[in-house]
Amino acid sequence: MGVVPLKEIVDRAMAERYGVAAINIVNDLTLESVLAAAVERRSPVIVQTSVKTVRSIRADVLIAMWKAMTAGIEVPVSLHLDHCPDRAVITECLAKGWNSVLFDASLLPVEENLRQTIEVVAEARAHGAHVEGEIEAIKGVEDDVGSDEDSRRQSLETSVRFVETSGVDVFAPSIGNAHGVYSATPHLDGQRVSDIVAATGVPIALHGGTGLTDEQFTDLISRGCAKVNVSTALKVTYMTSNLAFLRQAEENDKWDPPSLFKHVAADVTAMAAGYIDRFGSAGRAW
Numbered sequence: 001m002g003v004v005p006l007k008e009i010v011d012r013a014m015a016e017r018y019g020v021a022a023i024n025i026v027n028d029l030t031l032e033s034v035l036a037a038a039v040e041r042r043s044p045v046i047v048q049t050s051v052k053t054v055r056s057i058r059a060d061v062l063i064a065m066w067k068a069m070t071a072g073i074e075v076p077v078s079l080h081l082d083h084c085p086d087r088a089v090i091t092e093c094l095a096k097g098w099n100s101v102l103f104d105a106s107l108l109p110v111e112e113n114l115r116q117t118i119e120v121v122a123e124a125r126a127h128g129a130h131v132e133g134e135i136e137a138i139k140g141v142e143d144d145v146g147s148d149e150d151s152r153r154q155s156l157e158t159s160v161r162f163v164e165t166s167g168v169d170v171f172a173p174s175i176g177n178a179h180g181v182y183s184a185t186p187h188l189d190g191q192r193v194s195d196i197v198a199a200t201g202v203p204i205a206l207h208g209g210t211g212l213t214d215e216q217f218t219d220l221i222s223r224g225c226a227k228v229n230v231s232t233a234l235k236v237t238y239m240t241s242n243l244a245f246l247r248q249a250e251e252n253d254k255w256d257p258p259s260l261f262k263h264v265a266a267d268v269t270a271m272a273a274g275y276i277d278r279f280g281s282a283g284r285a286w
């Protein structure tokens with residue numbers, strides 16, 4: 001199927017009530033490994049880049065990698081810019097070919113957030129791209145963006161007005177979820193997801209996927225969380241897999257980089273395939 005607009009992926013997932021893994025990659029190896037998992041499981045997948053990753057690798061290099069690695073791919077895939085408060089980075093990524101962006105103006109007053117989100121939606125549309133919006137910061141710092149403070153939740157009325165007036169394609173409410181590693185299983189407000197979906201029909205992005213239970217995923221996906229974000233799990237898998245291999249390499253005094261890459265890629269692919277299976281999107285490629 002190949003590269004498709006974000007809306008095509010999330011609208012189908014929402015209608016059929018499965019979740020699509022939206023996985024933050026950090027380099028070429030993790031990008032290739034996540035795509036390999038989607039192909040292996042015959043699943044749609046959303047690949048995400050944080051602003052930190054865009055800055056560390058550069059947008060032109062990332063998009064060249066994306067185009068090369070998705071050429072001829074047989075499952076639906078989409079490239080998304082995660083939490084971005086910086087309009088210049090949004091403009092650059094949209095111009096270069098990202099399929100969607102999360103404009104994160106959650107630290108601004110809702111009215112100013114709405115005013116700017118309307119502009120970002122118009123900018124995205126000019127590129128055939130889509131927009132995720134949020135009006136409450138998701139707790140936890142993710143690649144230097146965010147805060148460890150709980151943010152104030154807005155009323156249902158404010159959320160619905162934001163979604164309807166801004167024209168965002170996906171909405172990310174705060175429901176007790178957080179980025180990073182949970183110290184205990186969080187209490188999530190699934191009713192809030194159901195209420196927003198009932199009022200707007202817009203697919204919901206569930207942030208902070210790492211560490212949630214299968215029951216939480218199943219419940220929230222059935223309520224309309226069509227996009228499920230996972231970042232920390234990839235970072236942990238990537239780093240610990242490298243560490244395990246390098247410890248062994250040191251012990252054996254055997255230093256072969258391609259063997260390291262193969263080992264880490266297999267672990268990252270297995271991690272991504274595990275989430276795809278848990279979210280119910282395996283076999284859903286069209």
Ligand code: 13P
Nearest residue numbers: 180207208210229231232
């Ligand atoms: P985790 O880092 O908790 O997996 O959350 C990912 C996320 O929500 C990215 O926006």
